[in-house]
Amino acid sequence: MEKDASNMRSQCPMNCALEFFGDKWSLLIVRDLLFFHVRSFGQLLKMDEGISTGTLSSRISMLLQRGIISRNDCLDDKRAIEYRLSDKGRELEPVLVEMILWVAEHEMTDLPPKAVANLKQARSLSRAAAVATDAQQPADRN
Amino acid sequence: MEKDASNMRSQCPMNCALEFFGDKWSLLIVRDLLFFHVRSFGQLLKMDEGISTGTLSSRISMLLQRGIISRNDCLDDKRAIEYRLSDKGRELEPVLVEMILWVAEHEMTDLPPKAVANLKQARSLSRAAAVATDAQQPADRN
């Protein structure tokens, strides 16, 4: 049984975000789809953190329902299903990147310093581009 | 009973982040401390989402233990305890901002468009500053 806007705890955007993916698994699935080019149920099941079939199944349903991933049949193997991030899902990348950078700054992880530097640089560049875009379209146009 | 690095599911930074604050409440507490200048247990208890005393108490313990918030006695009222974000906690701001912007883009919330524009602008400016900093200190210095 899933939540919709009507039984959310509040309409605060932070709360809304947490109701979408504020659990221990959803963003790991997004991570695998986004950074590790994982595409199938079976591959997701093999993630290091050890997700169970039941949990994976329910998280996939939720992510589908929320439009964060898509589900497609494979042409070459009719058993196989391919999962992909939607545009909406792919746009979670900045969220993941900020989380990763925060952890890299404050805790021990297995992420090499080089990778941290690359993420930082990518972030800076994308924001620099955003500054340019904002200059064209004034920020308070809505 | 709390987790430490030794019984984490993996050392992946994304997973590490989720073990730190991948639940439905921790970042709401950070939100209140960061954006709404909330300082006490009682005020936190009044958040719109309706956190219970037990949950709030356990989340505060965890955030303290992780060094995300600090706990201080008040001089004027000896019952009162003041909670504040540490530097480490304050540095979660970009994470929250990206989450809020994602939601503002993709879902209905109560956030006024003006506020979204302000957040975007603040993000762009801070990143522009980061670009300048990176130019001084090469990104792969570690």
Add this chain to the structure above:
DNA sequence: GAATATAACTCTAATAAGTAAAGCGAAAAA
């Protein structure tokens, strides 16, 4: 100074979430 209120909790019982293991139907490989 007695009663009431407030702050910051702790405890407990109930509910929700997550898990491992087995099983299933369809498709592919041996």
Add this chain to the structure above:
DNA sequence: TTTTTCGCTTTACTTATTAGAGTTATATTC
């Protein structure tokens, strides 16, 4: 034809989270 793979679902169980009542200490009001 038998076995394996794929993407699940189901079940029985364990663990985590939660709401709400209760507690202690301090402060305020009458």
